[in-house]
Amino acid sequence: MKRIIGLLAICYGLLALCSCRSTVKPETVDVPCADALIAYAEQYPEAEPTDLYKLVFQDLYGPGHLITDSASCAMYIQKEVDAMAESALFPLFEYTLCDSNFVRVNLKLVKDGHLSVRELTRAVLCSAEGLPTPDPKFVQSHSAAFKAAYDPHYRIVRRDIFEKDILPLINKQNKQI
DSSP states (O other): OHHHHHHHHHHHHHHHHHOSOTTOOGGGOOHHHHHHHHHHHHHOTTOOHHHHHHHHHHHHHTTTTTOSOHHHHHHHHHHHHHHOOSOOOSOSEEEOSSSOOEEEEETHHHHTTSSOHHHHHHHHHHHHTTOOOOOGGGOOOOOHHHHHHHOOOEEEEEHHHIIIIIHHHHHHHHHHO
């Protein structure tokens, strides 16, 4: 438990050093944030420090570091959806860590027809607008252990866009099932 809380402090500290957002400071690691990280580590026991860092990073930067243009965004979504196994183990959506600024939206929603590539692309692009672009050397992928255990396939969407545009589509589809 202490190791997890220490990792969170390290993640925030590292992001504070590389961040162009002056509000990121190690002292922002408060009890609710530590509790959120502990819950995440319990939900994903195979998570490694890289995965915890990635979660914090995504809560701070969202999808901004991945976006080049709408055509390539849509192409990469479609390519990943086509390559996905039918039994994706990752939740359909989950809020990011402490501030829940963003939501991880599982590409299974696209694969199963609950959400179109176009709708998700638009949500991701809108989510990236105005975000700072972090130094690429601080961007991390999930660990091999995390990928093997949970098969994550998702895109990051700003929370307000998710709740306004995507969640109603998910709820509508669930009511029809």
